[in-house]
Amino acid sequence: MADRTGKPLATTGAVPAAVVPGNGDSPRGFLLAAVAYACWGFLPLFMKGIAHIPAAEVVAHRIVWSVPLVGAFILWLGRTADLKVALRSPRMLAMAALTATLVTFNWGVYVWAISVGRTLEAALGYYINPLFSIFLGAVLLKEKLNRAQLVAIGFAVAAVAIIAVDAGGLPWVSLGLCVSWGFYAFFRKTLPVGPNQGFFLEVMLLSVPSLAYIVYLESSGQGHFTDTGIADVVWLISSGVVTAVPLLFYANGAKLLRLSTIGIMQYIAPSMVFLIAVFVFHEPFGMVKLMAFGLIWMALVIYTGSMLVESRNARQAAASLKA
Template sequence: MAENTAAPGTPVPLAQDEDTARGFAFALVAYLLWGFLPFYMKAVAHIPAVEVVAHRVLWSVPIAAVVLLLLGRTNDIRVALRTPRTMLMGMLTASIITFNWGLYVWSIGAGRTVEAALGYYINPLFSVFLAAVLLKEKLDGLQKTAIALAVAAVALLAWESGGLPWVSLGLAGSWGFYAYFKKSLPVGPNQGFFLEVLILTVPALGYIAYVQTTGTGHFGGTGITDVLLLLGCGVVTAVPLMIYANGAKLLRLSTIGIMQYIAPTLIFIIAVFVFKEPFGLSKLAAFVLIWMALATYTVSLLRSHRARRAAALAAAG
């Protein structure tokens, strides 16, 4: 895979050459939190997705700010705010992640969690495709086979439903482009996340003020449960992301590549066995193709890692 991915991911910071128990624990906790996120999104399904996203943005700001204060990295933000190119790139990535969040929230509430899981399964393969097209990176035979299997899965779903699985493609595509452009943001993952939610704060506050003044908002007036759920949106958004960002720095790229399947697998299990969403033979066949594609891609990832490790040992010896 040409680019690391997280899940309902997150662009992956550069990983090290050896795994650590601390890094594995951080990444596992983050992926489990992302995997069980559909339960939270289902709890806010009665609230419009745009309002939920606005609160995700607003209440992520103080959490991200506290983390940067503790890390002593606030100066990075001051520099970014004075750099037009960084701000423009931040606006671009903030716009893309807003779309991704909105589509994800909507899909859970609309009973299309299976499609969301498929989107995050497709994501690493889409990233490989993006690297080949935009970065002109050369794909090996296994990677080409993996992409072909993924395309076959999408074609099968399109044939079965009479249209493209746009939820899955929208999630995979938006996350893939977000990760691609995020690499051009010259700040660390924690700083980049804070910059994005800071940029989004003004439109988020404006929207929340609008729905509250028109009486259609859910923050107050509809019961304490909705208030607590919307406040918690910041926690479920920022905490897994920042736990993951710190864990990924302590893991090998190949380990991250395999662990990233934890979240969509949990989402898939929840969709089928807890939410009881329809899952016929055509969808089963499509998922089998995707799982085959991911297995093929994982073999390629492991081979590539072993080859680089052998080359490094040969050079050192």
């Protein structure tokens, strides 16, 4: 997920649910996933360009303009059967409404954070997300944590504590993004539809209140689509493009990659967001934040190393069974 921002869904082990373990990586899959992560990495630059528009209005347009793009893609693929089943199932519609609510909250916090100069906090939230997903798996699914995962989670908690003490309060932007996306990914796994169809179902459900909100803004003179010039029109329509297109690239690339490859690639986007925050937006990055991010980076190195070892052991075990 998608996210950050349309970013990819992660399982409780922070590996996208759409990915199926395979024998190797496809160059085409790597390219598609890399394009998706790069788009998400550059997303703060786009959001900064529309920082003068309220976050709620931006999110509403992201939803509305995503619908025709993803809908056309699904029709082109001829994969509408899952949607027809979902639309006839009250349980699936209820779960889609829940995940749609979570992703809307996530998008709203993200857009607002960029607009008010808190991009570093957004990057921190998405760095923490894989570790929070592991925590969710332990708490909700009773998955057993290994020693490396426990250490990694401990480092993440310490990083949040350092920032909280320095700021005089919890970094709610980071935690809001992390928690909302973590639960979104967790519940999204219960929707037995493909990633493209699931995303379309979510934005389709959201499109009705979003469109009503846009109509209200425009009719009351508060909107930016009809009253403020062609530039805002282009920006707002493009918000649907930058939301839907990376997700489509990712969904079709991830299934051609190994779990371990996606597990490493997921750090591309928050790393780019971090660099943009520091070197383009010039957000303050003092010693305290350096200590906190340092702990997070150490945690991710430990977690990723553990994941790669487990992946290698699983492949060796599978190979020995075939022998």
